Amino acid sequence: MAAESQTTQTYEALKSELLDGQFQPGSKLKIDQIRERCNASPGAVREALSRLTSDGLVVSLPQRGFIVAPISSEDLVDLTAVRIEIETNCLRSAIEHGDLAWEGRIQAAWHQLKHTPLLSEDGQTFNRDWTEAHGLFHDTLIDACTSKWWLKLREQMFIQAERYRRILVSLAKRRHRDVDSEHEGIVTATLARDANLACERLEAHLQRTMDHLLDAATPLFAHEEIHLPGPPKSLQFR
Amino acid sequence: MAAESQTTQTYEALKSELLDGQFQPGSKLKIDQIRERCNASPGAVREALSRLTSDGLVVSLPQRGFIVAPISSEDLVDLTAVRIEIETNCLRSAIEHGDLAWEGRIQAAWHQLKHTPLLSEDGQTFNRDWTEAHGLFHDTLIDACTSKWWLKLREQMFIQAERYRRILVSLAKRRHRDVDSEHEGIVTATLARDANLACERLEAHLQRTMDHLLDAATPLFAHEEIHLPGPPKSLQFR
DNA sequence: ATCTACGAAAAAATATATTTTTGGTAAAGA
DNA sequence: TCTTTACCAAAAATATATTTTTTCGTAGAT
Numbered sequence: 001m002a003a004e005s006q007t008t009q010t011y012e013a014l015k016s017e018l019l020d021g022q023f024q025p026g027s028k029l030k031i032d033q034i035r036e037r038c039n040a041s042p043g044a045v046r047e048a049l050s051r052l053t054s055d056g057l058v059v060s061l062p063q064r065g066f067i068v069a070p071i072s073s074e075d076l077v078d079l080t081a082v083r084i085e086i087e088t089n090c091l092r093s094a095i096e097h098g099d100l101a102w103e104g105r106i107q108a109a110w111h112q113l114k115h116t117p118l119l120s121e122d123g124q125t126f127n128r129d130w131t132e133a134h135g136l137f138h139d140t141l142i143d144a145c146t147s148k149w150w151l152k153l154r155e156q157m158f159i160q161a162e163r164y165r166r167i168l169v170s171l172a173k174r175r176h177r178d179v180d181s182e183h184e185g186i187v188t189a190t191l192a193r194d195a196n197l198a199c200e201r202l203e204a205h206l207q208r209t210m211d212h213l214l215d216a217a218t219p220l221f222a223h224e225e226i227h228l229p230g231p232p233k234s235l236q237f238r
Numbered sequence: 239m240a241a242e243s244q245t246t247q248t249y250e251a252l253k254s255e256l257l258d259g260q261f262q263p264g265s266k267l268k269i270d271q272i273r274e275r276c277n278a279s280p281g282a283v284r285e286a287l288s289r290l291t292s293d294g295l296v297v298s299l300p301q302r303g304f305i306v307a308p309i310s311s312e313d314l315v316d317l318t319a320v321r322i323e324i325e326t327n328c329l330r331s332a333i334e335h336g337d338l339a340w341e342g343r344i345q346a347a348w349h350q351l352k353h354t355p356l357l358s359e360d361g362q363t364f365n366r367d368w369t370e371a372h373g374l375f376h377d378t379l380i381d382a383c384t385s386k387w388w389l390k391l392r393e394q395m396f397i398q399a400e401r402y403r404r405i406l407v408s409l410a411k412r413r414h415r416d417v418d419s420e421h422e423g424i425v426t427a428t429l430a431r432d433a434n435l436a437c438e439r440l441e442a443h444l445q446r447t448m449d450h451l452l453d454a455a456t457p458l459f460a461h462e463e464i465h466l467p468g469p470p471k472s473l474q475f476r
Numbered sequence: 477a478t479c480t481a482c483g484a485a486a487a488a489a490t491a492t493a494t495t496t497t498t499g500g501t502a503a504a505g506a
Numbered sequence: 507t508c509t510t511t512a513c514c515a516a517a518a519a520t521a522t523a524t525t526t527t528t529t530c531g532t533a534g535a536t
Contacts, residue, residue: 004300005300005301005488005489005490006489006490007489007490008300030517030518031517031518031519032516032517032518040490041489041490041491041492042491042492042518042519043281043284043489043490043491044489044490044491046281046285046518046519047284047285047288050285050288050289051288051289051291051292053289053292054289054291054292054293055292062242062243062246063243063496063497063498063518063519064497064498064499064517064518065517065518065519075386078385078386078387079387081385081387082385082387082388082391085323085327089323147316147319147320148313148316149316149317149319149320149395150320153320153391153394156391157387243518243519243520244519244520245519245520268486268487268488269487269488269489270486270487270488278520279519279520279521279522280488280489280521280522281519281520281521282519282520282521284488284489301488301489301526301527301528302487302488302527302528302529303487303488303489
């Protein structure tokens, strides 16, 4: 009946929701709740959660079920530093090996992104199309990279960063920032095969994105309780 | 009753066996077989396999179960290049941030490794203790790295590389190679806080290990069929 | 003789039921 | 009043059963 197996469907659905920040980081993911939401058997849910665990979106507490992976400003800083290294590595490889078709794909993706508005028509909510075009743009930029492993690691890091972005971006102040020209600068340098310049610009882009998220969001993290297996034991009730 | 959950036990057991190369890469992992071998329910096995999937040791074929992740010389080359970048990044951070206790741990781990024979007493089989000491040595070398993400990625890559090593090392020619002095050189440079030299030596060490495995093992890969999810689609029904 | 269609067996995927474990509450004792 | 312990409920983990899907073998037809 289903083109995809039930487990895969549940996995994809949950992944998408987690990426969107629709669950509170650190909160519990109850099997039964998910089971009914996704019309799946508990086994399927469990399996989906296991896979998400290794994707770093979910944490498994040995005998207590699963929780949404916590977030913190320290983690975001660390993540970004590592991500910059990896993304620039991929970009260098792509610039070295990319062919004409790749150049074409970049121009297409950039054209698409440039003409997609960041906000929806109502001017309040963020535009899903932009998110997708943005992801595709960054994917395309490095898809001529010849190393499977670099690409695999890049995707992992991208997913993490994307979660932070979607959770925090609506809270961030609408400071002036010309993201389009940042993107354009990267495209120009990349198509000119100037690896150093392109990487420098990509790094600045990622760094600025993080700064933007971080300064608006830092107060938020103060409230974020990081629930880990170990110490936190509150001992009063009533 | 059990200190660890059944799923975790199965996961650990399988992971250890996979790392040891006890399964033919590309071969099928039948749920029932594993179920009886590990005294676990099919659900537990399934969950363990799911987690191994994201560790890159197992591949899931949508409606056909799980297979052992394939290997190839191209993959080993790619893997090593990426691994070198990551390991040296970790080492730089460790050298910058490591304290006295870290220096002590390195000396201890190196002392332990140095005095553990590579081969068992019979001179034929490889010594499990050496493998463990070797892993601990490399772990300790970089455990003062302050970046959680670099360490996480390093571990992923280490697991992959370790699988290749264990599968191939017994096939490799016993060429002359003084691994101990390679290790010692890394230790010396690291404790002298000479990051450039230490990284250079670490890189050479990893590269030599790969060369060693590769030249003896290349003929093997000719026989390895790389089964990927893609094409095989039979299209008849009714 | 080769190819195709059908059917049976095996294995995976899913659903249901049972057992364990955990967390919270209340009651009893210090 | 505070601490400890026993009990209860909720949720996770596991076991068992059922359904679906795939694969393999065989027979029949071209």
